[in-house]
Amino acid sequence: MDARVSPATIFSTQPDDIFVIRTIGNLVPPYGDPDGKDATAAVLEYGVRFLNIDRIIVFGHSQCGGVRASMEGVESLPHVEAWISWLVDKSKEAADGIPDCEREVRARACEQASVRNSLENLKTYPWIRRRLEEGSLQATAWYFDMVQGSLWAFDPDSEKFVRIDGP
Secondary structure, eight states: OOSSOOHHHHTTOOTTSOOOOOOGGGOOOOSOOTTSOOHHHHHHHIIIIISOOOEEEEEEESSOHHHHHHHHOOSSOHHHHHHHHHHHHHHHHHHHTSTTSOHHHHHHHHHHHHHHHHHHHHTTSHHHHHHHHHTSOEEEEEEEETTTTEEEEEETTTTEEEEOSOO
């Protein structure tokens, strides 16, 4: 779920193989827009309740501009600033956990924190939480390293991302 990286291209899928929401920073906001005008919630509701999808993959990537914006801030972009506000605290927490590392290492930690945050936010949607509890829906988090071309999945047992596309 990211605005710049197309899962259909990476996985060579055919039209209608996957249902995709693409957002800045691969963000899934928490449930709760009182007016019901949250586009992400509408798409999730349509996919989970109408199309009856059985798996959600929160799919983030390296060199993410939305995550970088959450780390560095944005000027004169009020809508982007409001959108990434869901991630700013998670980025700060991830970056503060490794203060003496290179910028790329800190960025990767923030990118992966974004994916994990969105995965947790999915559980705040009642229809998603219910289906997860029933076992009729799976939700996972993946991270694509665009430089190495490697794919990583979040392992909830170890609370780490593990490579799933090779050694």
